Amino acid sequence: MxxxxxxxxxxxxxxxxxxxxxxxGVATVADVVIRYASVGDEVALHxxxxxxxxxxxxxxxxxxxxxxxxxxEEIVVLKAARAQEEARVKADQGxxxxxxxxxxxxxxxxxxxxxxxxxAEELAQRADFMAPAAYDAASRKAMLYSTRDxxxxxxxx
Numbered sequence: 001m002x003x004x005x006x007x008x009x010x011x012x013x014x015x016x017x018x019x020x021x022x023x024x025g026v027a028t029v030a031d032v033v034i035r036y037a038s039v040g041d042e043v044a045l046h047x048x049x050x051x052x053x054x055x056x057x058x059x060x061x062x063x064x065x066x067x068x069x070x071x072x073e074e075i076v077v078l079k080a081a082r083a084q085e086e087a088r089v090k091a092d093q094g095x096x097x098x099x100x101x102x103x104x105x106x107x108x109x110x111x112x113x114x115x116x117x118x119x120a121e122e123l124a125q126r127a128d129f130m131a132p133a134a135y136d137a138a139s140r141k142a143m144l145y146s147t148r149d150x151x152x153x154x155x156x157x
Contacts, residue, residue: 013074016052024056072114079106080119081150088143096130097148103127122146 019031030052038044057065083106090099103123110120129139 011074013078018054021054021056024058026053026055028053035113073117076110076114076117076122077150079110080123081147082106083123084126084143084147084150087126088140088147091130091135091140094132096132096135099135100127100130104129117149 012032012034016030021027028051032050032052033047034050035045035047040044060115083102087099087102090096090102104127107120107123107127108118114120126143129135
């Protein structure tokens with residue numbers, strides 16, 4: 001009996017450096033190659049290529065554009081998880097000032113990028129616990145699980 005267990009949607013977030021373009025308008029700047037395996041009745045490998053295009057507009061048009069909230073939230077989640085991971089490594093090495101700075105800087109950046117996202121406040125609160133007396137095995141574990149949980153939720157949403 002053939003059974004379709006799930007159709008999964010995956011979000012892919014990446015940064016792309018785009019060199020100066022000669023003229024306004026739509027331009028393909030990259031080809032994104034997506035490779036994946038499907039499972040079910042038969043295991044099969046797939047590959048598809050999707051062109052990545054940009055639309056070069058005037059500075060006035062760019063200033064009037066509104067950012068995509070879904071993309072912004074994806075970036076916020078990834079930056080928050082990365083900051084927590086980096087702070088945990090610094091704290092493990094005894095660099096509590098560096099860990100606090102990583103979390104505070106990330107919190108400030110996230111507040112600017114997504115003022116309504118609760119993740120900035122979470123990072124600011126974690127920065128308060130970056131001290132030898134407060135950072136113990138339990139807080140380290142909580143930070144590790146929080147980072148993993150952020151990434152898992154991002155994949156499921």
